[in-house]
Amino acid sequence: MLTRRVIPCLDCRDGRVVKGVRFADLRDVGSPSELATAYQSQGADEIVLLDVAATVEARAHQADTVRAVREGLSIPLTVGGGVRSLKDAARLLEAGADKVAVNSAAAAQPEIIDALSAEFGAQCTVLSVDAADDGRGGWRVVVRSGKEPTAREAIAWVREGVERGAGEILLTSLDRDGTRAGYDLMLVRQAARVVNVPVIASGGAASAIHFFEALEAGADAVLAAGLFHEGATTVGDVKGYLSSRGIEVRR
Amino acid sequence: MRFVPVTVVHTGVANLASVQAGLRRAGAEPVVAEDPRAAEDAERLVLPGVGAFAPGMARLAVCGWVEPLRKRIEAGRATLAICLGMQFLGGSSEESRGIPGLSVFAEGAKRFPGHVRVPQIGWNAVTCGEGLRYLCEGYAYYANSYRLDAAPQGWCAAWSDHGGRFVAALERGSVLACQFHPELSGPWGIGLLRRWLGAGGSETGSC
Numbered sequence: 377m378l379t380r381r382v383i384p385c386l387d388c389r390d391g392r393v394v395k396g397v398r399f400a401d402l403r404d405v406g407s408p409s410e411l412a413t414a415y416q417s418q419g420a421d422e423i424v425l426l427d428v429a430a431t432v433e434a435r436a437h438q439a440d441t442v443r444a445v446r447e448g449l450s451i452p453l454t455v456g457g458g459v460r461s462l463k464d465a466a467r468l469l470e471a472g473a474d475k476v477a478v479n480s481a482a483a484a485q486p487e488i489i490d491a492l493s494a495e496f497g498a499q500c501t502v503l504s505v506d507a508a509d510d511g512r513g514g515w516r517v518v519v520r521s522g523k524e525p526t527a528r529e530a531i532a533w534v535r536e537g538v539e540r541g542a543g544e545i546l547l548t549s550l551d552r553d554g555t556r557a558g559y560d561l562m563l564v565r566q567a568a569r570v571v572n573v574p575v576i577a578s579g580g581a582a583s584a585i586h587f588f589e590a591l592e593a594g595a596d597a598v599l600a601a602g603l604f605h606e607g608a609t610t611v612g613d614v615k616g617y618l619s620s621r622g623i624e625v626r627r
Numbered sequence: 628m629r630f631v632p633v634t635v636v637h638t639g640v641a642n643l644a645s646v647q648a649g650l651r652r653a654g655a656e657p658v659v660a661e662d663p664r665a666a667e668d669a670e671r672l673v674l675p676g677v678g679a680f681a682p683g684m685a686r687l688a689v690c691g692w693v694e695p696l697r698k699r700i701e702a703g704r705a706t707l708a709i710c711l712g713m714q715f716l717g718g719s720s721e722e723s724r725g726i727p728g729l730s731v732f733a734e735g736a737k738r739f740p741g742h743v744r745v746p747q748i749g750w751n752a753v754t755c756g757e758g759l760r761y762l763c764e765g766y767a768y769y770a771n772s773y774r775l776d777a778a779p780q781g782w783c784a785a786w787s788d789h790g791g792r793f794v795a796a797l798e799r800g801s802v803l804a805c806q807f808h809p810e811l812s813g814p815w816g817i818g819l820l821r822r823w824l825g826a827g828g829s830e831t832g833s834c
Contacts, residue, residue: 378743378789379750379766416813421750421768446648452768452811453645472644474770474811496642497678499746499770543746543772572741574748596744626750626766 379624381421381597382587382611383576384604386411388427388457391441395605405605408441413448415604418611421626423449424546424576424599426477426504427457428521439471446472456504456546461488462495469496477502477546480519483526483533486540493541498573503542505534507563508550515549515563522550531566538571545575546599552580554602559590568594584609584617591623630656631824634669636696637661638676638712639686646675646709649810653820666695671824672704676711680736680773681723683711697729703800707823710771713797713804722773732779738772743790746772751787753795753807758783761822762796765815767807774806 386393386408393411394402405411412423425445427438442455455468456477465476476496482489482503492501506522507515507530515530534545547567549560559577568575574596581587581600590598603609615625633655635643643659650657650673657673666672674696676683687693700706700716714720717728719735728735739745750766756778762785769787775794778784787795787807796805803823809816 377752378747378769379752381749443644446644450649450652450811450813450817452770452808469642470644472642472648474642474645474808495678498772499748500642500677543770544748572745574744574746596749 377624378596379421379626380591380595380618381576382419382614382618382625383422383424383597383599384411384415384420384611385424385426385578385599385601386445387601388425388438388441391437393605394428395602409444409448411605412445412453415611416449416451419615419627420451420611421597422452422454424454424456424477425473427455439467442468442471442473454502454546456502462491465492465496469500475500475502475544477504479504479506480524482537483517483519483528486536489537489540489542493543498541498543501542502544502546503534503537504546504548505530505537506548506550507560509560518550522553530563531570534567535570538573543573545571545573547575547577549579553578555580556582558582558586559593559595559598561589561593564590564593564595568596582608584614587614588618588621588623591618630654631671633657633671633673633824634660634665635673635675636665636692638674638678638683642677643675645808646673646810649817649820650824653817653824655820655824661690663691663695666692666699670705672699672706674706674708674712674715676709676713676715678711679722680711680714680720680728681726684715684723684726684728687715687729693729697731700729700731700802703802705801705823706803707809707820708802708804709810710806710808713806714773714775716797716804717775717779720773732782734775734777734779736773737776739774739793740790746770747774747789750812751789751795751807754786756784756786759785759798761798761803761819763819766812767795767805767809767816768811768813769807771806
């Protein structure tokens with residue numbers, strides 16, 4: 377049986393992992409390759425690396441970061457941030473990414489999802505969606521690291537992304553991100569119901585119970601950053617807890 | 628430490644960085660080959676595969692790999708086929724109807740049933756059938772939408788389950804074909820690569 381995944385996320389800027397990405401005060405928490413291998417030893421099932429700067433100048437740097445992280449990892453690596461073309465994706469894959477996540481560029485030009493999926497396969501194409509509560513029981517897609525709201529309805533966008541060829545959805549609740557209030561379970565439940573591809577829940581995890589709740593709501597994988605960076609808990613402890621609650625995880 | 632030379636088939640679309648990094652961690656020194664003569668010359672050959680069946684097979688055909696690869700695998704020479712690389716060994720795939728594979732065996736890859744998540748992305752338990760030299764039980768990392776649901780005759784198989792039992796890996800002679808990615812399957816995957824790299828040596832069968 378396919379196990380559920382626990383995925384630490386490294387938000388990177390200029391080759392360093394930072395914390396508090398969607399908020400003003402960014403704090404340096406360490407080297408991406410060192411943190412990635414540390415989480416791998418804790419039992420992480422995968423690493424997600426999101427480059428939040430990803431300006432034109434930072435591009436070459438980004439590939440170097442991916443290369444350094446890859447050398448030490450024997451688990452899958454998903455990379456996102458600033459992917460706007462097939463060429464951007466190819467550069468990250470050549471550097472050692474196993475999957476590429478698109479976010480803002482896809483919301484602006486959805487055809488990039490079709491193109492990535494045709495070129496590299498659905499299993500390689502992750503649609504990253506940042507969703508914010510619209511105050512009417514639904515969610516809107518927000519792009520550019522949570523700065524720019526769009527007219528897109530999040531659940532419809534998730535469905536469209538999969539129809540276009542995305543093989544996985546990385547779903548972040550902007551309302552919960554950094555709040556420690558737990559994942560947005562309604563959002564997770566609805567997204568997991570409308571698509572047949574795996575859904576990774578993100579945003580708001582502060583305890584092992586939150587991971588359990590998101591998996592119960594239908595998520596195939598759970599992602600967290602700050603919780604692990606702070607050392608409040610380890611991937612191993614989270615997986616131990618999930619296992620004790622009857623969730624199948626790789627031990 | 629002695630590094631084991633291993634040749635990786637350059638399939639064009641496939642991302643080779645993870646495979647090469649994995650092989651290095653397992654103690655190998657990978658070299659990428661574009662010339663199909665490597666299928667005859669190389670002591671150990673890796674056939675990776677990421678992408679879709681039809682363009683992958685087309686690429687192998689254009690570059691002249693099809694016959695040399697088939698001969699090598701039929702002779703049981705040390706070959707490691709990964710993910711789509713394993714599906715190339717069969718006769719066909721539902722992913723690209725009408726496109727023949729290397730046809731080392733007749734069975735074709737079929738899509739997972741609709742009631743489970745497709746693609747299958749993540750770690751799945753592997754259980755072992757009889758007669759395996761390299762494989763042992765553990766968790767393997769998969770990223771696939773198609774798989775074999777039956778083992779071809781004459782091959783030893785390991786199994787996983789995702790909406791029903793499917794072939795996790797096949798072995799015959801020194802050929803190891805994995806539907807999962809050993810290079811992304813943690814210490815368990817590295818151990819498997821080590822055993823295959825040591826084919827014929829003392830490390831074989833040390834599950």
